[in-house]
Amino acid sequence: MQLPQIRLESQNAKLNLNIQKPVQEISQQSADLTIEQPPATMTIQRTPGRLTIDQTLAWENLDLKSPMRRAEENASYGMSVAFETVGRIAEEGNELMKIENGGNPIIDQVIRNSETETTFDTGSTPSQFSVRVNYEPVNLTIDWDLKKPIINVDINKPIHNYTPGKVTGYVSPGQSLSIDFIGVNVDKIK
Known part of the structure; x- marks a missing residue:
């Protein structure tokens, strides 16, 4: 089935x-990107240095004087000699005025007046600090003007x-x- x-x-x-x-x-x-850098500007102000040397005293120590200095010394010396001479003449006049007191005032005055001293100065070595030196240094001023970059x-x-x-x-x-x-x-x- x-x-x-x-x-x-x-x-x-x-x-x-x-x-x-x-x-x-x-x-x-x-x-x-663009970058631009303007250049910086610099200004310089300069005052030059100055050196001054004064050797007048050194020349005077060597007896090499300027005409003005020589004239001043001669005038001063002339005035002192004139005052001394006036004083001496007055003193001699007083001695002669008192001649009656005795002594030899005329002979004494002749002897005194004949003894003159003369000095001759040839100069000397300048002193150590006779040359004066002065120096004013250079004055330098620098200014910068910096420019910022343009970006x-x-x-x-x-x-x-x-x-x-x-x-x-x-x-x-x-x-x-x-x-x-x-x-x-x-x-x-x-």
Whole structure:
């Protein structure tokens, strides 16, 4: 005896995904930069140094005097000699006035007046600090006028391109179910 059977054949559906990845492009251009540096200016003010040497005293020590200095000394010497001479003449006059008191005032005056001293000065070695030296140093003033740099920057925005990704799903080969009846005779009804 043959039993009737139902035969089922099924095939599962497969889900497939088609993935298209996203694309992202980013580019950044460098900034546009301009730098300008104006030159600095410098001003210099200079007062030259000054050296003065006074050797008048050294020359006077050597008896090499200027005409003005020699005239001053001669005038001073002349005045002192004149005063001494006036004093001496007055004293001699007083001695002669008192001649009656005795003595030889005339002979004494002749002897005194004949004894004159003369000095001749050939000069001497200048003293150690007879040359006066004075120096005023150089005065130097330097001024700088510094200029700041001029910087201009133009920033470029980034370039951004984006293509989104895609996912598409599909079923393959498809779901199927087949049913077969085996061993069954079916009478037809007329």
